[in-house]
Amino acid sequence: MKGRSPLRGSVVLLSGGMDSATCLALAARDAKPVHALTVVYGQRHAREAASAKRLVRHFRAVEHRTVRLPIQSLLPSALTDRRRPLPSRRGHPSRGPIPATYVPARNTILLALALAFAEARRCRSIYIGANAVDYSGYPDCRPEFLTAFERLAARATRVAVEEGRPVHVVAPLLRKSKAGIVREGEKLGVPWGLTWSCYRGGRRPCGHCDACRLRRKGFAEAGIQDPLVGS
Amino acid sequence: MKGRSPLRGSVVLLSGGMDSATCLALAARDAKPVHALTVVYGQRHAREAASAKRLVRHFRAVEHRTVRLPIQSLLPSALTDRRRPLPSRRGHPSRGPIPATYVPARNTILLALALAFAEARRCRSIYIGANAVDYSGYPDCRPEFLTAFERLAARATRVAVEEGRPVHVVAPLLRKSKAGIVREGEKLGVPWGLTWSCYRGGRRPCGHCDACRLRRKGFAEAGIQDPLVGS
Numbered sequence: 001m002k003g004r005s006p007l008r009g010s011v012v013l014l015s016g017g018m019d020s021a022t023c024l025a026l027a028a029r030d031a032k033p034v035h036a037l038t039v040v041y042g043q044r045h046a047r048e049a050a051s052a053k054r055l056v057r058h059f060r061a062v063e064h065r066t067v068r069l070p071i072q073s074l075l076p077s078a079l080t081d082r083r084r085p086l087p088s089r090r091g092h093p094s095r096g097p098i099p100a101t102y103v104p105a106r107n108t109i110l111l112a113l114a115l116a117f118a119e120a121r122r123c124r125s126i127y128i129g130a131n132a133v134d135y136s137g138y139p140d141c142r143p144e145f146l147t148a149f150e151r152l153a154a155r156a157t158r159v160a161v162e163e164g165r166p167v168h169v170v171a172p173l174l175r176k177s178k179a180g181i182v183r184e185g186e187k188l189g190v191p192w193g194l195t196w197s198c199y200r201g202g203r204r205p206c207g208h209c210d211a212c213r214l215r216r217k218g219f220a221e222a223g224i225q226d227p228l229v230g231s
Numbered sequence: 232m233k234g235r236s237p238l239r240g241s242v243v244l245l246s247g248g249m250d251s252a253t254c255l256a257l258a259a260r261d262a263k264p265v266h267a268l269t270v271v272y273g274q275r276h277a278r279e280a281a282s283a284k285r286l287v288r289h290f291r292a293v294e295h296r297t298v299r300l301p302i303q304s305l306l307p308s309a310l311t312d313r314r315r316p317l318p319s320r321r322g323h324p325s326r327g328p329i330p331a332t333y334v335p336a337r338n339t340i341l342l343a344l345a346l347a348f349a350e351a352r353r354c355r356s357i358y359i360g361a362n363a364v365d366y367s368g369y370p371d372c373r374p375e376f377l378t379a380f381e382r383l384a385a386r387a388t389r390v391a392v393e394e395g396r397p398v399h400v401v402a403p404l405l406r407k408s409k410a411g412i413v414r415e416g417e418k419l420g421v422p423w424g425l426t427w428s429c430y431r432g433g434r435r436p437c438g439h440c441d442a443c444r445l446r447r448k449g450f451a452e453a454g455i456q457d458p459l460v461g462s
Contacts, residue, residue: 037305065305074268074296074348105347108387112343116336117305139392148383155379156339161370 007124007165009033011114012061016051018215019129019173021195022181024059025188026172027127034061037117039110041069041103051196058191063121067113075104101199101210107140111149111169118167119157125168131181132174134214146171178218186224193227205229238355238396240264242345243292247282249426249446250360250404253412255290256419257403258358265292268348270341272300272334282427289422294352298344306335332430332441338371342380342400349398350388356399362412363405365445377402409449417455424458436460 010031014020015038027034038052049066056064107130114126128146135141146169154166173181185192197215198205205212205228219226241262245251246269258265269283280297287295338361345357359377366372377400385397404412416423428446429436436443436459450457 067300067302067305069298069300071298071344071347074298074344075351102389103347104350104389105343105387108343108346108383109340112336112339113302113305115339116302116334119335120306139389140387142386145383145386148379148386152339152376152379152383155373155376156336156371158333158335158370 004163005122007122007159007167009035009062009121009123010125010127010170011035011037011118011121011123012127013110013114013129014038014052014055014064015129016048016053016055016195017129017197017211018185018190018192018195018218019131019181021051021055021190021192022173022185022188023127023129024055024061025185025190027125027170028059028061029188031125031127031170033063034059035117035121035123036061036064037114038064038066039069039113040066041071041106041109047198047201048196051194054194055191058194065117069109069113071109102138105140107138107145108149111153115153115156115167119159122159123167124165125170127170127172129173130171131176133177143171143174146174177221178214179221182218182222182224186222195228197228235394236353238353238390238398240266240293240352240354241356241358241401242266242268242349242352242354243358244341244345244360245269245283245286245295246360247279247284247286247426248360248428248442249416249421249423249449250362250412252282252286252421252423252426253404253416253419254358254360255286255292256416256421258356258401259290259292260419262356262358262401264294265290266348266352266354267292267295268345269295269297270300270344271297272302272337272340278429278432279427282425285425286422289425296348300340300344302340333369336371338369338376339380342384346384346387346398350390353390354398355396356401358401358403360404361402362407364408374402374405377405408452409445410452413449413453413455417453426459428459 010027012024012027012034014024014036036056038049040049118126130141132142150169154160160166197211199209199211200206241258243255243258245255245267267287269280271280349357361372363373381400385391391397428442430440430442431437
């Protein structure tokens with residue numbers, strides 16, 4: 001189908017955490033117009049969704065959609081089930097087997113929704129904050145997963161098959177350490193105070209869960225003060 | 232992780248139409264226990280979901296989950312938007328370009344949800360009623376799409392990566408004509424009166440939309456009376 005406008009802009013998967021906030025900053029610099037997509041899948045830290053809203057305003061995305069996906073009953077995970085204990089063991093969450101906060105096929109679902117959104121808006125790319133360094137335990141944060149999804153996307157949509165314009169998956173943080181992400185975000189002016197990481201949804205970060213520890217470590221190694229923690 | 236139980240049974244994507252009903256009958260014969268998954272994504276014919284419930288009882292699936300996915304605002308399609316006209320041109324819906332009833336990345340989303348469900352229940356396979364003959368216009372009903380999804384699934388989940396047990400995608404109707412599906416379902420005892428095909432959600436099938444035409448043609452060619460139409 002010749003003559004249709006080329007694809008432009010991006011869909012950014014935006015949870016409201018520091019990784020997706022940095023992704024949003026990158027897309028706002030490199031892949032405008034930006035359409036943000038927040039998927040609330042019953043995770044405990046729904047507070048992230050409020051952060052997402054503020055980040056969208058800050059970076060002037062042209063659109064922000066929130067999809068509520070009530071899949072807790074399908075998926076047992078410590079991230080979606082309040083009866084399961086959250087992991088807060090010492091050290092690095094990527095050690096050992098796949099963590100208890102793993103949600104079955106989570107990134108497959110998120111990317112599938114982003115793909116639909118990208119096709120509907122004729123976007124060129126999907127930005128996802130997947131990270132294979134700190135989340136090496138998650139199968140769907142690995143480069144081979146993302147490559148397989150991109151191959152799927154090239155066969156899945158009308159824009160790809162009929163127009164020969166596949167949607168690309170961009171994972172700019174894939175091989176960065178948490179400190180590297182903090183440095184990158186800092187350069188791009190990410191307002192860290194608007195982001196949220198803690199797995200528990202309290203008023204202040206708990207400081208003990210894997211997400212809090214990882215965040216603290218990242219800021220410490222980057223030598224930057226986290227405004228959420230206070231000095 | 233040795234010593235965990237092998238995968239068994241299946242997740243069946245069940246809309247309540249005649250194709251997914253036939254899939255359910257096949258899974259009930261070949262891949263028990265059966266976990267049925269109905270995704271209501273704002274399509275007009277939500278009436279299919281009521282059919283799904285009755286089919287699940289008939290074929291004694293061990294579980295039936297319905298996920299409501301409010302994605303109409305993401306996706307422009309005649310199937311989800313009441314302002315767009317439904318196609319009811321003469322002849323075969325697969326002629327010409329991709330039909331107006333195409334929903335962006337629909338089967339990618341459905342399979343992603345089924346994959347999550349299958350992993351959570353430790354199922355061996357996903358059954359999907361995709362059909363490349365009558366729905367050849369849909370990119371995500373083609374064999375190459377399903378193969379790409381299976382490759383993705385082998386990289387996406389804990390059961391695949393940690394245990395070496397990928398979930399398989401079974402599309403038993405992929406190369407059958409509608410008449411072939413009717414014959415297959417008839418052999419398996421599919422109660423056609425409980426299924427629903429019409430894109431419009433009235434009390435009786437409209438008889439004019441693509442789905443009604445295709446259904447009529449299938450029953451006629453198979454020489455079988457459709458109980459929904461009356462003699």
